[in-house]
Amino acid sequence: MKKNILFKSYALAMILLMGICAKSFAQTASTVDSSIYDRLNYLEEQMNYHKSGDDHFMVVGLATMGFASNKTTNILNGVTDITKSNSFPDVDHFEFSPMLLWRHGKKFLMEFEPSFANNAVGVNWADISYFVAPNLILRAGYFVLPFGTYSKKQAAGWINKLATDPMGIGDVPSADYGVEIEGGLPLGSMKMNYDLALTNGLQLNTDGTLAGGNIVDNNNNKTITARLGLLPFSNSSLELGVSGMFGKVGNYGTIYQDVKSNLYAIDLNYVKTFVPILLNIKSQYNIINIDDANYVSPLDPTQTYTFKNHTTNGFVQCAIRPTGIQALKDLELAGRYTTYSTPANSTFGSDQHSFSIGLNYWLSWRAVARITYEAYTGNSTASQALNAFTGTTNSNTLFLQFSIQL
Amino acid sequence: MKKYKPLHTISLGIIILFSAISIFSINSCAPSKAVAAKSGVQLWSENCQRCHNTPSPTTFSPEIWETVGMHMQTRALLTEAERDKIVEFLKSSR
Numbered sequence: 275m276k277k278n279i280l281f282k283s284y285a286l287a288m289i290l291l292m293g294i295c296a297k298s299f300a301q302t303a304s305t306v307d308s309s310i311y312d313r314l315n316y317l318e319e320q321m322n323y324h325k326s327g328d329d330h331f332m333v334v335g336l337a338t339m340g341f342a343s344n345k346t347t348n349i350l351n352g353v354t355d356i357t358k359s360n361s362f363p364d365v366d367h368f369e370f371s372p373m374l375l376w377r378h379g380k381k382f383l384m385e386f387e388p389s390f391a392n393n394a395v396g397v398n399w400a401d402i403s404y405f406v407a408p409n410l411i412l413r414a415g416y417f418v419l420p421f422g423t424y425s426k427k428q429a430a431g432w433i434n435k436l437a438t439d440p441m442g443i444g445d446v447p448s449a450d451y452g453v454e455i456e457g458g459l460p461l462g463s464m465k466m467n468y469d470l471a472l473t474n475g476l477q478l479n480t481d482g483t484l485a486g487g488n489i490v491d492n493n494n495n496k497t498i499t500a501r502l503g504l505l506p507f508s509n510s511s512l513e514l515g516v517s518g519m520f521g522k523v524g525n526y527g528t529i530y531q532d533v534k535s536n537l538y539a540i541d542l543n544y545v546k547t548f549v550p551i552l553l554n555i556k557s558q559y560n561i562i563n564i565d566d567a568n569y570v571s572p573l574d575p576t577q578t579y580t581f582k583n584h585t586t587n588g589f590v591q592c593a594i595r596p597t598g599i600q601a602l603k604d605l606e607l608a609g610r611y612t613t614y615s616t617p618a619n620s621t622f623g624s625d626q627h628s629f630s631i632g633l634n635y636w637l638s639w640r641a642v643a644r645i646t647y648e649a650y651t652g653n654s655t656a657s658q659a660l661n662a663f664t665g666t667t668n669s670n671t672l673f674l675q676f677s678i679q680l
Numbered sequence: 681m682k683k684y685k686p687l688h689t690i691s692l693g694i695i696i697l698f699s700a701i702s703i704f705s706i707n708s709c710a711p712s713k714a715v716a717a718k719s720g721v722q723l724w725s726e727n728c729q730r731c732h733n734t735p736s737p738t739t740f741s742p743e744i745w746e747t748v749g750m751h752m753q754t755r756a757l758l759t760e761a762e763r764d765k766i767v768e769f770l771k772s773s774r
Contacts, residue, residue: 326742326743326746330743330744330746330747332744332747334748375747375748375751377746377747377750380746380750383747383750383751383754385751385754403750403754405750405753405760408759408760408761409709409759409760411753411754413754426755427731427755427756428731432732433731433732456754456757457757457759458753458756458757458758458759458762459709459759460709460710460711460715460716460759460761461709461711462710462711462712462715463711463712463714463715465759467757468757469757503757508712508714508715509726510726510727510730511726511730513730543730545729545730552729636733638736639732639733639734639735639736639739640732640733640735640739
């Protein structure tokens with residue numbers, strides 16, 4: 275009997291103890307759960323707070339600055355003239371250009387790049403792109419023309435392999451007002467890209483050179499610029515391009531109103547690693563033809579003169595970077611040959627050649643310090659009757675330059 | 681004798697050519713199986729260096745890479761599939 279009572283008392287005590295423990299553990303678990311939930315809620319709030327919106331605005335840009343030391347020798351009518359200059363910064367290649375990008379969802383992109391260069395503030399481009407279809411982009415505004423590839427893809431100081439631009443590349447103004455369609459297309463193992471622009475067009479200067487497009491068209495005739503690019507290899511190492519630009523350039527209501535220009539360009543880009551070297555070859559050749567016209571003599575406004583307005587310029591550039599050699603992977607050696615021929619018997623006729631060689635030291639993938647040496651030879655073919663002939667010019671220039679994408 | 685107008689002929693030809701290309705692009709050309717199977721890292725290493733050094737994924741935030749990707753598509757004329765894969769690689773490799 276006593277044993278039975280003792281057993282019952284023991285069982286009751288155990289049940290009470292288990293009940294107390296269970297309640298105690300339940301309170302602890304509940305406290306822990308609550309703490310975790312609070313923490314998760316807080317993190318979720320933080321995530322939502324920092325979550326990206328559909329739109330995005332950002333500022334990037336580039337800066338290029340440096341130093342140039344030049345010696346120029348000119349021989350005209352047997353007289354030799356030597357000039358020397360040192361410029362800090364190098365005035366022809368100083369640039370500070372912030373670039374503003376607005377992304378409006380995944381369909382619109384606005385791009386604006388003001389630029390402080392040549393001691394003045396200008397605008398490189400200001401346009402809106404609409405991503406119409408997977409491989410079709412529609413753009414409007416003031417944009418870089420699809421003529422060749424240098425202006426659109428290689429001109430930025432932190433991308434360029436040398437301190438200077440190839441001679442004559444600036445003869446075709448890089449940007450204009452209008453509309454454009456472009457895109458890249460897969461073609462089996464190859465790729466192609468297309469770019470077609472309709473713009474106000476270039477304008478003829480009084481000496482037969484071309485000026486950039488204006489916000490007001492000078493002749494109500496729109497200029498067509500187009501480029502087709504083909505990447506024949508599946509690794510995209512080679513790109514071949516052909517471009518054309520066609521339109522009237524003379525001012526409406528003047529004797530030049532029917533003067534047209536026909537411009538053509540071919541370009542090549544080959545970039546491939548041959549372990550341990552990264553090989554980079556780029557080339558572009560431009561032809562500029564402008565209809566014959568009579569221009570007013572700078573010596574006598576009552577007289578006119580004419581010439582065959584045909585200009586050519588081109589360059590071949592090669593760079594090698596030993597990316598597979600640890601000690602040398604940040605160095606890159608580059609060389610470029612440039613030829614530039616402007617119309618004979620004009621006021622600016624010349625036959626020019628230059629050779630540039632340089633060494634780049636890459637501080638990061640988008641910051642470079644470089645040294646470039648450039649040798650130039652120019653023989654004037656300008657009209658002697660117009661007192662424009664300038665003889666033979668040779669120059670040697672050393673550039674020290676730093677460029678960065680920000 | 682009919683007057684030859686090379687400018688108009690060339691312009692008309694270009695317009696027709698590019699109209700055809702535009703329609704062609706909307707209907708989409710097809711990449712080969714090997715090209716379609718390329719990864720983001722492979723496309724990043726092949727395409728970026730065509731113009732500049734290959735960018736480090738840690739340079740920008742994922743949000744910025746989206747915007748940069750759209751900008752680069754307009755510059756390098758990448759296909760949309762290439763852009764999406766490259767951007768995804770850059771976003772996920774930070």
